[in-house]
Amino acid sequence: GDSVTQMEGPVTLSEEAFLTINCTYTATGYPSLFWYVQYPGEGLQLLLKATKADDKGSNKGFEATYRKETTSFHLEKGSVQVSDSAVYFCALSDRRRTSGSRLTFGEGTQLTVNP
């Protein structure tokens, strides 16, 4: 079945450092790929998405590119802020489904940014 693997965390960075969180996937179909973020005490929020190969999703300074050849969707940000401290989840959805969206999640990566 489908699966998502994230880099083993947690990740601790200083403010303005460069961030990479690795994500690789296996899927039988042609999935859409997502990054969700969960801030303390809140629900998961969609951060960005990409629906086809070589698409780049971006939001709030974060970027991720859909790499079909390496089955990857790594999350990057050039300069992190303390407010970026959260748990980040990579996920995929099989686009062949017509009855809503069933997400398969990675393990989640706790990011802590220190001032």
Place this chain on the structure above:
Amino acid sequence: EPEVTQTPSHQVTQMGQEVILRCVPISNHLYFYWYRQILGQKVEFLVSFYNNEISEKSEIFDDQFSVERPDGSNFTLKIRSTKLEDSAMYFCASSDRDSTEKLFFGSGTQLSVL
């Protein structure tokens, strides 16, 4: 911004008891979901619900689980006879017809089965 709300935020119950977790999805959304996360494990899909019926369920969602949309606003998950291994954070989510892949999640109900 509209949001999905879940109640209660924490629920403690004894093994074998029935629990109902409640969710109010975003009002114009048509697809509803339950996910759970056992401590230290991945967020897992339980069930999706559309047009007043289950559209998909995972192998986790056995006969002990049921979902219901009792009125126009609430979406509930019932566990008939809780087990220790049901202890987890349960997330409700919803999405609309035009963007089914963009799920909006609630902040979760932490269920502890003793």
